[in-house]
Amino acid sequence: MALLRVLGALLAVLGAYYFYTKETFSEEMVRGKRVLVTGSSTGIGEQMAYEFARMGAHVIVTARREEQLRKVVQKCLDLGASSASYVVSDMKNLTSAQKVIEETKAALGGLDHLVLNHVGGGATFQHFKGEMESLISCLTVNFFSYVQLTVSALDMLKESRGSITVVSSMSGRIPSPFSIQYSAAKFALEGFYSSLRTELHLRKVDLPITVAVLGYIDTDTALKAVGGKINMQASPKGECAREIVKGTALRQREVFYPYWTTKPVLLLRDWMPELLELFISQAYLVENIP
């Protein structure tokens, strides 16, 4: 009984210490920062660009569709961005990814936040039929280009004491049937960036890496790809973008969104994998999947 009381008191002290020393988010943290958001012509990336813009950051957006990017830039300026511009790039081509960083340096003279978010390269929702070409394309766009952008931006980020944010998914942490290629790319990202974070820390390089672990979000692409095929409610992309931007500014190690449908599931993965598999099997409407 006495031991329980001591443990309770210790937990209360640790909890109070944690909340009092935790830095709180303010828009000032973002004002004037130089930010590159990839995959920002639509979806969560577009919403993150607007969040950074609203708080007065210098924003660069990049994707393949120029007309769409032009509209995003105009809206960023309307929302109050210190500056906004775009770079057209196809992340299937690693040289093109490298050029995005060169153009960012030319436009802003440096970079504070590299936000890696794009997704594409044929990441579809269907049975895996062994298509190697499409797997390689998926890994190029969703993994190798992230690494290329990071490698090319590393010196600038070290110089500015900036940060890297990687938008990941529950598919990078738990089994994800019918999106095997996408899941492989997200698991690769998680392995690469968590190892890089530790390596930088051991080398005493102050370059935080935030990994955002997302559940099902209501972007057009996601609703079209999995709507009617899974038993889940999509969460709003605007709120999701805000949480990632906050996590980036606070230099958090991880962001879970929506928290209650991601974090507890991950605890289950380690403690009761069989129960997790049971939940997964009930989440998919297999008869509707091509």
Ligand SMILES: NC(=O)c1ccc[n+]([C@@H]2O[C@H](COP(=O)([O-])OP(=O)(O)OC[C@H]3O[C@@H](n4cnc5c(N)ncnc54)[C@H](OP(=O)(O)O)[C@@H]3O)[C@@H](O)[C@H]2O)c1
């Ligand atoms: N939505 C969800 O339910 C969900 C769940 C978990 C994780 N996530 C993650 O959240 C991030 C954003 O997802 P989202 O749903 O917002 O996606 P989205 O709406 O489909 O947006 C994807 C972005 O990537 C760009 N893109 C696609 N292929 C590209 C290529 N080859 N080169 C350069 N840019 C390319 C697209 O623009 P262009 O077509 O103009 O190139 C677009 O701007 C992704 O990392 C995704 O894995 C999403």
